[in-house]
Amino acid sequence: xxxxxxxxxxxxxxxxxxxxxxxxxxxxxKITISELAPLLARWDTxxxxxxxxxxxLNALNVFAAVNTTDYETRHxxxxxxxxxxxxxxxxxxxxxxxFLTCVLKKRGDFETAKVRRWASGAVVxxxxxxxxxxxxxxxxxxxxxxxxNKIHAGEHTNQLKRYREAIEREFPDYGRAFVFxxxxxEAPSDSQYVAITYSELSDSLKRATPESKNVGASLPFLxxxxxxxxxxxSDARPNLFAALQLREIKHSDFYAWLFNPGEAHGLGLGAxxxxxxxxxxxSPKLSLPTFRESDFADIEIRREEYNIDLLIVSERAKFVCxxxxxxxxxxxxxxxxxxxxxxxxxxxxxxHLFVFFTLRGESPSDPAYxxxxxxxxxxxxRGRVLANAAxxxxxADILSxxxxxxxxxxxxxxxxxxKTRIELAPALAHKCxxxxxxxxxxxxxxxxxxxxxxxxxxxxxxxxxxxLIQRVFPGSFRSPRNNPRFRAYMAFVPPEIDAILPVKSSAxxxxxDLMFMSFPFTNPFQNAESLGVTIICTIRKADPHFSRLRNxxxxxxxxxxxxxxxxxxxxxxxxxxxxxxxxxxxxxxxFLATPLExxxxxxxxxxxxxxxxxxxxxxxxxxxxxxxxxKSK
Numbered sequence: 001x002x003x004x005x006x007x008x009x010x011x012x013x014x015x016x017x018x019x020x021x022x023x024x025x026x027x028x029x030k031i032t033i034s035e036l037a038p039l040l041a042r043w044d045t046x047x048x049x050x051x052x053x054x055x056x057l058n059a060l061n062v063f064a065a066v067n068t069t070d071y072e073t074r075h076x077x078x079x080x081x082x083x084x085x086x087x088x089x090x091x092x093x094x095x096x097x098x099f100l101t102c103v104l105k106k107r108g109d110f111e112t113a114k115v116r117r118w119a120s121g122a123v124v125x126x127x128x129x130x131x132x133x134x135x136x137x138x139x140x141x142x143x144x145x146x147x148x149n150k151i152h153a154g155e156h157t158n159q160l161k162r163y164r165e166a167i168e169r170e171f172p173d174y175g176r177a178f179v180f181x182x183x184x185x186e187a188p189s190d191s192q193y194v195a196i197t198y199s200e201l202s203d204s205l206k207r208a209t210p211e212s213k214n215v216g217a218s219l220p221f222l223x224x225x226x227x228x229x230x231x232x233x234s235d236a237r238p239n240l241f242a243a244l245q246l247r248e249i250k251h252s253d254f255y256a257w258l259f260n261p262g263e264a265h266g267l268g269l270g271a272x273x274x275x276x277x278x279x280x281x282x283s284p285k286l287s288l289p290t291f292r293e294s295d296f297a298d299i300e301i302r303r304e305e306y307n308i309d310l311l312i313v314s315e316r317a318k319f320v321c322x323x324x325x326x327x328x329x330x331x332x333x334x335x336x337x338x339x340x341x342x343x344x345x346x347x348x349x350x351x352h353l354f355v356f357f358t359l360r361g362e363s364p365s366d367p368a369y370x371x372x373x374x375x376x377x378x379x380x381x382r383g384r385v386l387a388n389a390a391x392x393x394x395x396a397d398i399l400s401x402x403x404x405x406x407x408x409x410x411x412x413x414x415x416x417x418x419k420t421r422i423e424l425a426p427a428l429a430h431k432c433x434x435x436x437x438x439x440x441x442x443x444x445x446x447x448x449x450x451x452x453x454x455x456x457x458x459x460x461x462x463x464x465x466x467x468l469i470q471r472v473f474p475g476s477f478r479s480p481r482n483n484p485r486f487r488a489y490m491a492f493v494p495p496e497i498d499a500i501l502p503v504k505s506s507a508x509x510x511x512x513d514l515m516f517m518s519f520p521f522t523n524p525f526q527n528a529e530s531l532g533v534t535i536i537c538t539i540r541k542a543d544p545h546f547s548r549l550r551n552x553x554x555x556x557x558x559x560x561x562x563x564x565x566x567x568x569x570x571x572x573x574x575x576x577x578x579x580x581x582x583x584x585x586x587x588x589x590x591f592l593a594t595p596l597e598x599x600x601x602x603x604x605x606x607x608x609x610x611x612x613x614x615x616x617x618x619x620x621x622x623x624x625x626x627x628x629x630x631k632s633k
Contacts, residue, residue: 003040004453007446011054012592015450018053018443021424021432028448029441036449042442049435056412056428060218060264062225062240062402063409067253070414072151074244076126076133078406079149081243082205083136084124089238090395093119094208096136100145102204103177107194118143118175130166133181145177148193150186151414160190183414183425198414199426202407209403210396219265220382221393221401226254227378230359238398248327251374252309255325255357258381259312260301262593269293271381272312278380279355283370289351291317298594298602300587306342306565309357313347315602321353324369326362336366341562346583348613457596464600465490465516465533472607479513490516491538494615500622501549511546512553512622513538532588533603535610537564537581537618548632552625554578563617581618583610 008015031039043050068074085093097119104110122138129135134147146167148160164178180188180195188195222240229241244250257263259272273293280288295317302311310323322343324336340354356364361373393401411427424432436443469476469492477498479491491513501511515536539553557564557580567580585606590599 013057014054345562
């Protein structure tokens with residue numbers, strides 16, 4: 001099965017796409033190991049087609065870089081920017097004219113003169129008249145067009161009808177057009193709406209896009225766009241970041257993409273190395289250890305762990321960097337100190353770096369943080385990582401590249417969702433369907449082998465975790481499974497906890513659990529957010545006799561938010577099982593990118609660190625809660 005593992009790891013998203021393109025009414029075949037060799041030989045003959053599918057999913061795309069692939073609001077912002085004649089794209093009403101032409105041709109009443117009158121002098125507004133996604137309004141020509149945009153969400157109850165009736169009341173003597181814009185060809189619930197797909201929209205926008213013979217590489221273009229945005233020149237030139245109206249969280253997404261060595265930018269660790277170099281230049285008194293690139297081979301880029309914008313961790317280098325990103329907002333009350341306390345709690349004996357990363361260079365309230373501006377870093381990475389790359393783009397270059405990437409996003413990327421629902425974009429679905437039509441037996445056979453391999457890894461890791469628990473927490477009681485087919489959780493109670501709370505004997509129910517969630521990369525082919533191995537501390541709903549103790553445990557946990565990171569997020573009175581701590585040991589990406597033996601080593605290393613530093617505090621919490629309840633009797 002090593003050959004199957006190698007194929008999967010060389011392009012896992014291609015296998016995800018193929019699994020979701022196949023006809024689910026047909027079960028995957030049962031294939032013996034003896035059939036693997038001829039299957040691999042056949043696979044080699046059409047492997048270039050698999051690589052093409054993988055390339056479509058992994059190619060650098062400026063919209064994917066800022067994590068706006070399927071955010072409906074960002075698409076509406078971008079379309080509003082394109083369709084508005086007054087925006088910095090410089091096309092005037094060209095995009096709007098092509099869009100209205102597409103709408104009226106589908107409606108069957110297209111007239112060139114009418115479209116030109118309506119487009120000239122029109123304004124485009126967002127979230128007006130009952131929160132309509134896009135409103136195109138020309139008061140002089142008495143025309144209004146309403147666009148309701150749907151990416152993945154469905155229509156709300158009578159939504160289209162409500163919008164139409166509101167517009168008809170507000171503009172009774174206007175020419176009106178109602179558009180239902182969706183990814184797939186869907187019939188709107190209100191027959192007065194014209195159904196337009198994103199594919200049709202993209203084609204119409206391309207007709208207004210000027211030709212460019214000087215489109216450079218996507219990465220220097222993207223960094224140039226970001227530098228323009230930060231320097232304030234985005235009002236004069238077409239700019240992705242301004243068009244999408246990106247807020248602070250999306251800037252953090254962009255840096256997470258840039259710092260991740262596995263992303264499509266191809267920079268490896270170069271972007272993060274440039275970040276560290278710029279910090280040492282901006283803060284000469286700061287002393288950072290000297291790291292080799294190999295020291296960061298296991299680097300993890302985490303988003304919003306304990307609400308920290310970016311947490312960058314290397315177990316191998318014993319290094320952790322916490323970045324708090326501020327675009328327009330200010331610090332929250334004691335925010336930086338709380339984040340520092342969390343990092344120091346969970347990463348003892350690591351080298352800690354705390355960065356206050358801002359637009360304007362404000363000073364952090366916590367002196368442990370060093371400050372760095374977005375502009376300093378943007379200029380540094382362009383100068384150091386892309387020193388020899390072209391960095392000059394005309395307006396025509398910019399528009400051409402933006403619309404090209406937008407079209408590829410719509411055709412190849414937008415509908416491949418990596419959570420629980422996965423669909424394929426039109427062009428990608430067509431490529432997969434062609435492959436199934438030509439090589440159905442071979443593709444389904446390989447999917448069956450990949451699924452078998454995934455299940456074997458799951459079983460191996462679950463057995464390893466069970467043994468690991470007994471090595472690190474000898475004598476632990478493992479809770480029986482109510483349903484053996486449900487393999488997600490391994491709940492266990494170490495003997496030290498049982499000595500404080502006799503959950504194995506006299507207690508009617510377990511009151512306290514330590515649990516592992518183990519799902520390496522199953523359910524099959526779905527890269528759900530929950531995959532990985534996580535420590536969870538749970539207070540279970542107790543019989544009335546134990547409810548006071550339960551509340552006492554929760555109350556004490558709330559006083560240590562750096563350790564019990566979930567204790568302030570839930571109301572214990574309304575929950576069956578109240579989680580007070582969640583800490584991820586390994587993630588799905590660890591399993592995809594790292595040999596299994598390395599994953600196991602990391603798991604054991606982090607679990608033993610948990611036992612040494614956090615576990616004694618959990619025991620102290622339970623002892624204090626029991627003692628407090630005893631004193632109050």
